[in-house]
Amino acid sequence: MNVIIRICLAIIMVCMLGACGFKDIDKRFFVVALGIDQSENEKKPYRITLQLAIPSPKIEPGASKTQIETIDAPSIAEGVRMLKAYVDKEIDFGHCKIFIIGEKVANSDYQGALEWMTRRRDIQSVANIAIGKPDAESLLKVKPLSERYPGNTLFLSFGADGTESSYTYVESLSDFSRRASEEGLDPLMPIIKKDNQESFIINKTALLDKKRVKLVLNPSEAQLYNQLANDFTKSSMHGMFEGLDLVVAITEIHSKFRIGKQNGEDTITMDVKMKVVFEEAPKDLYSAQWRSVEEDLNKEYAKSCVKLLRKIQKAGVDPIGFGLRYRATHPGSDAFKKWESLYPTIKFVVRANIIIEGTGLIK
């Protein structure tokens, strides 16, 4: 009896041996970034670029080594599968945190790429997604000088443990896929550009509808958008007071909006409260009346906000989620239809409330 059990166990063990996915870490090629471009070839419209990490025991600035593989394929999944034949180790997407979509793809239709990403089980939902300009391939070939680990520069640019730039909008895959299908909330993505040296610039944001890019915000607009939509605090604001330049750093910001009627017109009222500290100011500002400075700043800020919101409205996209709020406050399945007819003509009122906390270390 006992012997039979033991033999059975041994057989089971042997069976298991054949059926497991044992693969050592050094036999895997980690993809650290994936680029999706449009190729010229009609039959193979996708150009897939993989940035593969070459791990090395030495860890020092500039020691990061990567390998770039590019292929044209009829679909992304096929392209990735074909690329396996180009490399010597198993391709692993487990650490792929950056997806770059080429400008051309973003301008035509991104849904195919998005679907592939959400369907694959080994792609993290927390991965970051961005538009590459002019294309993803050339961006992935950049080798930043200070990079210690392969792909680390881009990880750090987007993650919260590295730099936190007020111009960079950080978009995760799960958020993007929510926005790509939600009624009343439209997607947006940061745009990565290559500068002349070996580094990246990420200071523009593209606003998209459910299919393609509709509007690109310039850096100052992108920053303003981050302040309005994300309450991004580590940012600054430019203003004028009696003809003098002022720059303030925002220490606290809260914005909220309301959709309702004002004077018979449909209006979106936005309240922005912020606390600021001066970074650049005329010398004698400390003794001046802060109240009037605040009012000037308020006016100017409100003006630029309304300008931005108008611009977004004109492009016909809704990244802040006004439409979703409308649906939330107006029950009924036809709410979104009503909203769609309402949005192009809706009025914006921005009420800024800026509180000056101090003038920095000097008067």
Add this chain to the structure above:
Amino acid sequence: MNRYVFYNFIMVSFINLLLFVPHILIEARFNGAVSSMIVGTVIGTILVYMYTSAMARYPGKGLPEILKQHFPQWLVSICMFCSAVMWWFATSIVVVAYAILINRFFNPDANSIIILSMLIIACGYAATRSTLSVMFVLEIGLIVNAPVIIFILFKAVRSTQLNFDSIRVVANYVTAMPTLSAVAAASFIFTGYINLSLFNRLLPPNFRFKFRWVYPVFGITIMLITFFVPIGFHGTEAVNQYTYIWSVTADSLIMQYGFIERVLFLFLIVFLNLTLVYTMCGWHQAMEFIKCCFRNYKPEIDSPKTPVANYVIVGIFAMLTMLYLVLTNEKINMFITSYWLVARMFVEFIIVLTVFVLSRRRPKTT
């Protein structure tokens, strides 16, 4: 020892995340999920109160012993066999679903049958232990895992990605009429009390159920999180496209400074433990019910030696579970689950009502 009753309740309400309950509710989000949840809460609460007060009159007796007092043996045998099937099914669905889930997220290259066989060997071993041991394992399992689950849920609720507008949009559909499958799914969250059917054997004489208000409060909290957090994360539209909605939701979270960065892995491991504990409890109960089908069986709560019958019965369970995996796939499993949930609700109605009526008929013996 009220805490052992709580453990059962907490375990079942957590396990709903795996049992397609959120999936069924979210599918019906525009046509009756919210109102079904309200109805489900009411049903669940009433059943909890009825069953606990009925069971309190039979200290130290499980469902089979109670039935044996009032009904002939053949009827008890049939009832016990049916409930054994119910309990076996409840757990087998979960363990099969989890084997597939592991196959998807942890070992994509491995064979799901082999993963399942490992899971059921572990569960089978645990289920054949004595009732008392099963309770101890349940206690340890929950004390280790529940804080992590609560942490994940809390992190999800506090996340900035959670969009309250989407939640409000869905909550506005409260006026839609409830549907049967959604009510069944919602009431499942409250169904942990039904494990008293067996574990009442362990409760000492002069036992009192205390803090019964905790059950509905806890159940409602878990239910709201179960349903609304994925909607807040994935929006009202995209939420329906995922097969493993909570795994994807957990994957959307990140622990910036944790040792493991991705919450998904923490989530999967913790729920793996919970699945094992749940399967152990379910199989153990089903096994005991089957043993009660025989006339001369004497219930024992802590036998020093494991009876051979335990191994035989659980072995059969394990074989059937393997068969279930082979014969079904994700889609059929999901489909069967939604029907099973409805069937379960009605069976529970019958059990609770029977026991309740029996307990009222009997004069109080104090």
Add this chain to the structure above:
Amino acid sequence: MNERLRLLFAEAIDMKFEHLQNSEMSIEIAYIAPLCEENKINDFIIVPFTKDAYPFQSQLDTNPEYRQVEDIAKWQELLLRGHVLIQANQIIYAFDASRIISIENPQTQVESAIQGPQLALSEDLNISLNLIRSMYPSPDLSVEEHTIGSLSKTPILALFDQRRVDPSVLDTVRDKLTSINVEMLHAAGELEKLLVGKRKHLFPTLLITERPDRISKAISKGKVVILLKGNMFAIILPATFFDFMHAMEDDYDAYWMTRFLIFLRYTSIVLTITLPALYISVVSYNPEVFRVQLAFSIAGSRSGVPYPSFVEVFIMLFMIETLIEASIRLPRYIGSTATTVGGLILGQAAQQAGLVSSIMIIVTSVVAISNFVIPVNSLSFAIRFLKYPLIAVSIFFGITGVAVGLFVYITYLCNLRSFGKPYMRIFGKLRPLEGDIGQVNVE
């Protein structure tokens, strides 16, 4: 008498027979010289007899040290236990002159505590009993004597507080003690095996200790303590898993520090069991669990290693286990040298030779060190074994396997009973409280 004994102990040259005579009477004495203290024989028998200041016969009758022996069959046993047999006026008396060679009041060595009683139990039952009695001066302390071993005839004492002891435990202990049937018994560990009765067991379900404070505390909690002659260890039963994780100092030191230490102990238990298995499963199945930076540095340091991760783990674990074994068995002075040579030089060399990765060295040392944190040795040995099945499972199933393996361990532990008491149970008292679960069958 002597004639008869001469026949019985024909081959024993250490048997002494004397015939003494004074003015009044003549006696015969017989004893086994190495077992007896010559001084005692001189002081109590030979000197008073030859001096003849006081009639020796009345001395024999009044002093209870001289016991009258009626049964001839007992002679042999008495002699072997170090008694002197005296024949006076056709009556046989036995006088206990036994000499027990033992370490006098040894210091605690196996379980040392910095602040706390430093004396350990003695190999002499009387001294041990003295220690325990003085620490537990209560009339309720009962002592029962048993003898085990058909050849060794080892005396055994069972101590318990007769008011607090759990009667069901006491009954099983008595049952077991009377039913044990062996020839020789010398060590507490041997007795433990006999008491547990299972042929293959993984965890110790009886606590073996040398500390009298632990013993007196256990008695006050209603446990049974078994002392063994010629052994400075006592057995405490029933024992739970948490008793093994409890160092006596936890009761003596500051509250928060000891809570932290207890937390540390449980963490290190988890680490020492799971770490090698987790290393395998993360490196070979789910490298995405790590942070990306860590993953790359592991991949980098492993890139020179030709073997799969589990071979690497086996190499390192083999080395560390042999090291531990060697340093336990070696004399104390060489022991530390062995550790230095092995730990420092081999580890470094193995990594430079590209046999193992540098992360693996860290893993191995964490595993070894956290294993030593466990206060009671027998559990520490059991835990040392536990990591190997997990490694085996992790080779096939990765992280899932480790989690399932841990679940099975917990189930096994919860299923264990130490003399009918649950071995592992959180928040459970050893003696079930009023209203605890599982009391129904008792009524």
